[in-house]
Amino acid sequence: xxxxxxxxxxxxxxxxxxxxxxxxxxxxxxxxxxxxxxxxxxxxxxxxxxxxxxxxxxxxxxxxxxxxxxxxxxxxxxxxxxxxxxxxxxxxxxxxxxxxxxxxxxxxxxxxxxxxxxxxxxxxxxxxxxxxxxxxxxxxxxxxxxxxxxxx
Numbered sequence: 001x002x003x004x005x006x007x008x009x010x011x012x013x014x015x016x017x018x019x020x021x022x023x024x025x026x027x028x029x030x031x032x033x034x035x036x037x038x039x040x041x042x043x044x045x046x047x048x049x050x051x052x053x054x055x056x057x058x059x060x061x062x063x064x065x066x067x068x069x070x071x072x073x074x075x076x077x078x079x080x081x082x083x084x085x086x087x088x089x090x091x092x093x094x095x096x097x098x099x100x101x102x103x104x105x106x107x108x109x110x111x112x113x114x115x116x117x118x119x120x121x122x123x124x125x126x127x128x129x130x131x132x133x134x135x136x137x138x139x140x141x142x143x144x145x146x147x148x149x150x151x152x
Contacts, residue, residue, distance in 0.1 A: 024124055031120040036113035041076050043117060046085065046110040049102035056101035058091065067150075085109060 006014065029040040038046070048065050049055050057065065063073040077100050080086045085106035091097035102110075129137055 024121075027124045028117060028120045031116050032113060035116045036109070038109060038113055042080060042085065043110075043113055045076060045080060045100075046102065046106050046113070049086065049100065050107065050110055054101075055107075056089070056099045059088075059098050059100055062100055080106070 025040065032038055032040055032043050036043075044066055045062065048062060049057060059073060059077070060070070062068075062077075063070055066073070068076075077086055077088065081088060083105075084103055087101050087103050089099045089101055091099055126134075
């Protein structure tokens with residue numbers, strides 16, 4: 001197989017995807033900051049913990065869930081811990097692992113942020129997809145996700 005640079009159609013697809021992704025995430029982040037007082041990174045961690053069993057996750061698993069480097073997780077959790085949004089707890093089973101748990105204050109911050117997030121995503125994204133195109137668009141995105149899954 002001969003390798004060639006991207007053709008015009010491929011560049012157009014890539015540019016539109018990259019621009020859409022950046023702009024959408026920037027819009028969501030701006031709204032979270034302005035209306036909920038938290039960063040997108042705060043939101044991602046709070047939401048991951050909120051959906052986890054017993055509202056806690058091991059540090060390594062949290063990094064895998066969010067596809068973040070260990071150092072990024074560590075620094076972000078430390079900042080959030082200082083603000084009382086999360087807490088670290090030593091794992092009783094092996095005494096080496098650490099859990100990150102959602103605090104009541106973290107839950108209180110997350111509740112309105114979920115609504116801000118929903119409004120921003122609906123306004124800028126899901127409302128732009130017609131009912132006939134949305135399933136195909138989602139299926140296409142999942143094919144890309146599966147093809148780029150680092151665990152596959």
